[in-house]
Amino acid sequence: MKNCNTIPKTLNKLSFVFLFPCILMYLSSCTLYNKNYDWAENIQKGNYKIVSLGTYPYTTSQIRYEAQEFIKLRKEIEKSNELLSKIVHHFYPEEENAGDKSPRYNFKYKFAATDSFGNKIILRYFAMKVPIDEFAGYSIQFIFIDEKVHEAYLFKTPLE
Numbered sequence: 410m411k412n413c414n415t416i417p418k419t420l421n422k423l424s425f426v427f428l429f430p431c432i433l434m435y436l437s438s439c440t441l442y443n444k445n446y447d448w449a450e451n452i453q454k455g456n457y458k459i460v461s462l463g464t465y466p467y468t469t470s471q472i473r474y475e476a477q478e479f480i481k482l483r484k485e486i487e488k489s490n491e492l493l494s495k496i497v498h499h500f501y502p503e504e505e506n507a508g509d510k511s512p513r514y515n516f517k518y519k520f521a522a523t524d525s526f527g528n529k530i531i532l533r534y535f536a537m538k539v540p541i542d543e544f545a546g547y548s549i550q551f552i553f554i555d556e557k558v559h560e561a562y563l564f565k566t567p568l569e
Contacts, residue, residue, distance in 0.1 A: 448557075448558040448561070449488075449489040449492055452489075452492045452495060452496060453492065453495075455499075457496065457499055457500075459558065459559070459560045459561055460496055460499075460500070460560075460561045460562070460563055461560065461561070461562050461563070462500060462562070462563055462564065463562055463563075463564055464548075464550065464562055464564050465524070465531055465550050465552060465562050467524045467525050467526075468524070468525040469522035469523065469524055469525070469531055470522055470523055470525075471520050471521070471522045472520070472521045472522055472523060475521075478530075478556070479521045479530070479532070481556065482521075482530060482532055482551075482553055482556060483518055483532060485556075485558070486518075486532060486534065486551055486558075487518070490516055491513070493514065493516040493534060493536070493549055494513050494514045494516075494536075496549065496561070496563055497514060497536075497547050497563065500563055501547075501565075514536035514537075514538075514546070514547060515536055515537070516534040516535065516536040516547075516549065517534065517535055517536070518532065518533075518534055519533045519534060519535050519548075520532075520533055521533075524552075528554070529552050529553060529554055529559070530552075530553040531550050531551065531552055531553070532550070532551045532553070533548060533549070533550050533551075534548065534549045534550075534551070535547070535548045535566060541568070543568075544565040544566060544567055544568060545566045545567065545568050545569065546565075546566050547563065547564070547565060547566065548563070548564055548565075548566045549561055549562065549563050550562040
């Protein structure tokens with residue numbers, strides 16, 4: 410009889426060990442992924458929490474056609490094009506020209522892709538750096554979930 414009483418206690422401990430991390434992950438994803446989150450407004454205020462240096466870490470597949478959905482997503486980014494330069498200046502302040510404290514980069518849309526799981530859409534933008542010396546320019550990948558910017562990746566594009 411003694412062994413039967415220890416089973417519920419063991420199950421409770423195991424439940425807690427497995428459920429607690431799941432609950433924490435769920436709560437953190439809710440705070441990070443808020444449907445009302447406005448990436449442009451936050452960048453304007455100096456909040457760059459969605460931007461990481463580097464490239465999107467998962468495998469992507471380029472999309473060869475322009476669907477209406479992508480045009481809508483592009484408009485969201487392109488209405489705030491000046492903020493893309495602001496992102497570059499935040500992460501690479503040493504790149505500013507001596508004569509011009511905040512050079513504007515002319516970011517152009519390059520392509521759309523999906524990630525390896527197919528649940529995220531990635532839009533890539535590129536701006537050429539003038540003069541071209543060590544690298545060609547800057548690229549920003551915007552990661553969308555449910556038509557909202559979820560995260561972004563900034564990286565220096567090498568000369569090709």
